Amino acid sequence: MRGIHLDSDQRLRFDVAGHTDIGAVRKANEDSVDWYLSPSRETALAVVADGMGGHAGGAKASQMAIEVFVATLAMPLASKKLIDLERLRGALYTAAEQAHESICQARSEQPEYGKMGTTLVALWAQNHQASILHVGDSRCYRIRPQGQNTRMEQLTRDDSVVQSMVEDGTISAEEAELSPYRNMLTQAVGSDGGIIVHQMDVDVEPGDLYLLCSDGLYNELSSGDVLQILQAEGALIELTESEADQPEPNLKRISFKLAEAAKAAGGHDNISVILLRAVREGSE
Numbered sequence: 230m231r232g233i234h235l236d237s238d239q240r241l242r243f244d245v246a247g248h249t250d251i252g253a254v255r256k257a258n259e260d261s262v263d264w265y266l267s268p269s270r271e272t273a274l275a276v277v278a279d280g281m282g283g284h285a286g287g288a289k290a291s292q293m294a295i296e297v298f299v300a301t302l303a304m305p306l307a308s309k310k311l312i313d314l315e316r317l318r319g320a321l322y323t324a325a326e327q328a329h330e331s332i333c334q335a336r337s338e339q340p341e342y343g344k345m346g347t348t349l350v351a352l353w354a355q356n357h358q359a360s361i362l363h364v365g366d367s368r369c370y371r372i373r374p375q376g377q378n379t380r381m382e383q384l385t386r387d388d389s390v391v392q393s394m395v396e397d398g399t400i401s402a403e404e405a406e407l408s409p410y411r412n413m414l415t416q417a418v419g420s421d422g423g424i425i426v427h428q429m430d431v432d433v434e435p436g437d438l439y440l441l442c443s444d445g446l447y448n449e450l451s452s453g454d455v456l457q458i459l460q461a462e463g464a465l466i467e468l469t470e471s472e473a474d475q476p477e478p479n480l481k482r483i484s485f486k487l488a489e490a491a492k493a494a495g496g497h498d499n500i501s502v503i504l505l506r507a508v509r510e511g512s513e
Contacts, residue, residue: 332419
C-alpha cells in the first residue's frame with residue numbers, strides 16, 4: 230500500500246452532522262445540538278449543550294445557549310474568508326459569555342427557571358486548525374485513523390466533582406465511573422457567578438474525525454464500542470489509503486447509530502453526538 234504525501238498547504242474541506250435523542254429513561258430531551266457548514270465546506274462549526282434544572286428549564290437553557298452562541302457568531306460564519314485564529318478565539322469566547330449572560334438574565338426574570346444551566350462544547354474547524362471551547366462535562370474527542378493504533382483522544386477536561394477528585398488522588402478513574410457524584414458539575418453556563426471558559430487549538434489532518442457529545446453517550450458506550458461502530462460504518466479511513474476509492478461515510482447515519490447504541494446500552498440520559506470530519510480538497 231503506497232503512502233500519500235500530505236501537503237500542509239493544501240486546504241481541507243469538512244463534513245459535519247449530528248443527532249440528539251431523548252434516551253430510554255428521561256421524559257424530555259434537555260440536550261440541544263447545532264452545526265454549520267459553509268458553502269465551500271472550508272469552515273465548519275459544531276455545538277452541543279446538555280441542559281439542567283428540570284425538564285423545562287434544562288431544555289430552555291441548552292436551546293438558549295446554542296441559539297445565542299450561534300447568533301453571536303453570525304458575522305464570522307457569514308465571512309467568505311478564513312478567520313484569523315486569534316480573532317476566532319475571541320469570537321468564540323464572546324459567544325460563550327453572551328450565552329451565559331442570557332441564561333442568567335432569564336433566570337432572574339423567570340423564577341420557574343431559577344435553577345437552569347447547561348454545559349457547552351463547541352468546535353470551529355477551518356483549514357488545518359480547529360478551535361475548541363467548552364464549559365461543563367460535554368466532551369470533544371479526536372479520532373485520528375491509524376489502523377490498529379486508532380484511539381479516541383479526549384481533548385476536553387470535565388468540569389466535574391469526580392474529575393477534580395481523580396486529579397487530586399482522592400479516587401481512581403475507575404472509581405469515578407461508579408461515583409454518585411459523577412454528574413455533579415463544578416460550573417455550567419448560566420450558573421451563579423462567572424464562568425471559566427476553557428479554550429484550546431489543535432492541528433487538523435486529513436481523515437481526522439472529531440466527536441462532540443453529551444454524557445449520555447460516553448456514560449453508556451466505551452471508546453472501544455464507539456470505535457467499533459465508526460469502523461463498521463467506514464468512518465476511519467487511514468491516511469495511507471486512497472480516499473478516492475473510499476465511499477464518503479454518512480455522518481448523519483453514524484451519529485444516529487451511535488445514539489441508538491447508547492440507548493440500547495441503557496439510555497439513562499439524553500444522548501447527543503455530532504461528528505465532524507476533515508478531508509483533503511479535491512479528494513472526493
